Amino acid sequence: KQEVTQIPAALSVPEGENLVLNCSFTDSAIYNLQWFRQDPGKGLTSLLLIQSSQREQTSGRLNASLDKSSGRSTLYIAASQPGDSATYLCAVLSYNTDKLIFGTGTRLQVFP
Amino acid sequence: ETGVTQSPTHLIKTRGQQVTLRCSSQSGHNTVSWYQQALGQGPQFIFQYYREEENGRGNFPPRFSGLQFPNYSSELNVNALELDDSALYLCATGLAGGWSEQFFGPGTRLTVL
Numbered sequence: 063k064q065e066v067t068q069i070p071a072a073l074s075v076p077e078g079e080n081l082v083l084n085c086s087f088t089d090s091a092i093y094n095l096q097w098f099r100q101d102p103g104k105g106l107t108s109l110l111l112i113q114s115s116q117r118e119q120t121s122g123r124l125n126a127s128l129d130k131s132s133g134r135s136t137l138y139i140a141a142s143q144p145g146d147s148a149t150y151l152c153a154v155l156s157y158n159t160d161k162l163i164f165g166t167g168t169r170l171q172v173f174p
Numbered sequence: 175e176t177g178v179t180q181s182p183t184h185l186i187k188t189r190g191q192q193v194t195l196r197c198s199s200q201s202g203h204n205t206v207s208w209y210q211q212a213l214g215q216g217p218q219f220i221f222q223y224y225r226e227e228e229n230g231r232g233n234f235p236p237r238f239s240g241l242q243f244p245n246y247s248s249e250l251n252v253n254a255l256e257l258d259d260s261a262l263y264l265c266a267t268g269l270a271g272g273w274s275e276q277f278f279g280p281g282t283r284l285t286v287l
Contacts, residue, residue: 104281106278108275163219166216
């Protein structure tokens with residue numbers, strides 16, 4: 063059974079810091095891994111999708127890496143801004159399923 | 175290209191009632207999945223629809239049911255509401271196939287009193 067864990071659960075940092083959010087999963091048989099952002103009480107915004115054959119994806123100040131063999135992904139946020147404050151969720155799509163399995167998220171607060 | 179939309183935004187029901195939530199698919203997408211997100215938790219998969227049929231189901235009882243229409247829009251129906259059904263309900267659309275990125279709607283906040 064696939065399980066996804068995210069560390070840390072919460073993070074509070076001053077503006078300008080570079081951040082690393084961690085995601086681990088127990089079953090390496092995945093199609094892809096997706097990182098999402100969720101603002102309080104809102105839906106999920108897709109940030110990055112990494113296919114199982116890829117090692118990393120980049121979008122602006124965001125970079126996500128994937129090490130499928132070790133069951134790990136990291137989301138790197140460069141030069142953090144207060145507008146980055148949100149909960150960040152990772153989710154994996156395992157072989158032979160049609161469902162995303164989510165971690166419980168990392169709640170990020172960036173203060174000025 | 176229009177995004178995923180959901181209605182209503184908020185809903186308050188009492189225990190034992192029935193509720194219907196709606197989702198409009200992003201243009202070009204042919205699968206729709208529903209998720210339940212309790213406060214402070216990650217979303218939990220309820221089921222997915224493809225070609226108007228259920229195509230995978232999570233650990234939810236039969237009182238959770240759904241429909242997908244020819245235009246790929248979808249409904250989630252919940253009968254005999256319980257207090258624990260209070261949650262944010264999210265729909266996600268994509269393309270059939272394991273490689274597809276999933277796009278989520280803004281969610282419906284359901285409160286059961």
